[in-house]
Amino acid sequence: MADQSQPPLTRIQQKNRDLILEGALSVFSVNGFRGATIDQIADAAGLSKPNVLYYFASKDDIHKTLLTTLLDMWLAPMIRIDPDGDPLEEVMTYVRAKLEMSRRFPRESRLFAYEILQGAPHLTEILGGGLRQIVDRAATILQGWMDDGRLAPVEPRHLIFSIWALTQHYADFEVQVRAVLGPGHDPFVEAGPFLDNLYRKILGL
Amino acid sequence: MADQSQPPLTRIQQKNRDLILEGALSVFSVNGFRGATIDQIADAAGLSKPNVLYYFASKDDIHKTLLTTLLDMWLAPMIRIDPDGDPLEEVMTYVRAKLEMSRRFPRESRLFAYEILQGAPHLTEILGGGLRQIVDRAATILQGWMDDGRLAPVEPRHLIFSIWALTQHYADFEVQVRAVLGPGHDPFVEAGPFLDNLYRKILGL
DNA sequence: CGTGATCCTGACCATTTGGTCAATAAAGGA
DNA sequence: TCCTTTATTGACCAAATGGTCAGGATCACG
Known part of the structure; x- marks a missing residue:
């Protein structure tokens, strides 16, 4: 594992990443990975789909x-x-x-x-x-x-x-x-x- | 439950339905319902996709x-x-x-x-x-x-x-x-x- | 206030996928 | 054998879905 020290997250990044992970947990835990869609996750997080993909690569x-x-x-x-x-x-x-x-x-x-x-x-x-x-x-x-x-x-x-x-x-x-x-x-x-x-x-x- | 007495299955119907269910069991049990595709099931059963849907409605x-x-x-x-x-x-x-x-x-x-x-x-x-x-x-x-x-x-x-x-x-x-x-x-x-x-x-x- | 970096989105694309259908092939019975 | 029923498939469709992108909004900081 290479030590790729990430830059610290801004407040907005911190908040939105948390929102996404929280929403994704709800969605994944009900439907499983393949059963979950990025749209559902975006909805659960209260963000738009492209915005979700702005914070996570996939x-x-x-x-x-x-x-x-x-x-x-x-x-x-x-x-x-x-x-x-x-x-x-x-x-x-x-x-x-x-x-x-x-x-x-x-x-x-x-x-x-x-x-x-x-x-x-x-x-x-x-x-x-x-x-x-x-x-x-x-x-x-x-x-x-x-x-x-x-x-x-x-x-x-x-x-x-x-x-x-x-x-x-x-x-x-x-x-x-x-x-x-x-x-x-x-x-x-x-x-x-x-x-x-x-x-x-x-x-x- | 209405008693809708089905006609008896032909030999081919019996065999192919069994093949499909067997294949579907393998596929569903690994990927779950949403993770499984009809194509995968058809493959596992050795049948074509339309043929699978000939025996099961969906x-x-x-x-x-x-x-x-x-x-x-x-x-x-x-x-x-x-x-x-x-x-x-x-x-x-x-x-x-x-x-x-x-x-x-x-x-x-x-x-x-x-x-x-x-x-x-x-x-x-x-x-x-x-x-x-x-x-x-x-x-x-x-x-x-x-x-x-x-x-x-x-x-x-x-x-x-x-x-x-x-x-x-x-x-x-x-x-x-x-x-x-x-x-x-x-x-x-x-x-x-x-x-x-x-x-x-x-x-x- | 200005300006560069960060954040956000509508529109779009390619692929996957559930399902249909018309046409062809194979069974099966008389 | 002939003809009806059953079985099979290639081609196709519409919707869903993961992901992209160019441009606009917002923020942070000098």
Whole structure:
């Protein structure tokens, strides 16, 4: 990666780029990359189509920018796992943080879901690189706790997959979840104690 | 639903419709509905585009046919849950069947994932109707077993969500799972014992 | 205020894509 | 074999869509 120090953004640039990314997130997360049009994004951002393309080189550019920008936020909770903390409490904190992210940022969850479903054309290097390292670190910590008898032994990577699957399911498949539960239910609220109980039983000694 | 008894299909009709649906499944499951083109489907089916449209009225028609055709297969394992069986064994059988379906039919899993992500435009009535009834039945059975003290008590619908999420994750997010695990792993094989252990701990007494 | 840089847009273009149709080819039954 | 029905396709169309561009509006700064 060459260090191509960009000139600082003007106020207008900052504002409009933000508007575009915000609008694009809404559009991409509903329709996926191919289902989204620049016109929709422009509408959502309150700008004209040529103006959108004044700030981003292409639809692809917007998408890639969104993904890489949001990836850090998305992975942050896993990085915060503290090897010196209380094992069960650390895991539960991670699970709760991940569920809270699904609740507060369902669009982001769906954006990534679309990308992975598609075969992650924009994230291949990151998947095998940065993400893998982050997961490796977490898996090592978990394994250490299990080896020390402070956590019930399970395959750490699949444990992580399970946390991803269970928490993101409530964002990605929200329509289905709501349809099955019917009105008068808050899936995210109910999921809290359910997941709490689940991971206590799996990891408790 | 009006009973519009269709004339029986000729051999050619049967064969070509199957070819188209098979090709369409491959295309839709990779690119989603909007990302797929009739040309791609025609190619995958080995037919010309007008010929594809001779057998199906529109791209939408193909998609809808696929979804409704496959939905039964997809839900079949849940229907097979036997209220007179051994509780834990019934659940484990369901989990294993669902994981096996993710392994053998990842395209179908992704097809549904795309549909739900999109807000299930073609499945809204089914989600709130047929699916909900099937889940209600299963949930009632599970609840009965829990009330009888034959299964540890958990919210039955969220238990079902968890099974869907955990098993389908290996199909829908296969790229990510493989990237994290690295080469030399078979996610589905490893998931088997992991899920076995998980549900035993959650539901065992 | 003036002027250069930045910002914005209507009009336009080329390609893609869902879908049609008239005409031809292949089945199939009497 | 002949004739009706079914199957197939090349050519075509209209709409949608990603992207361009020349020129005008606005901003920032000396």
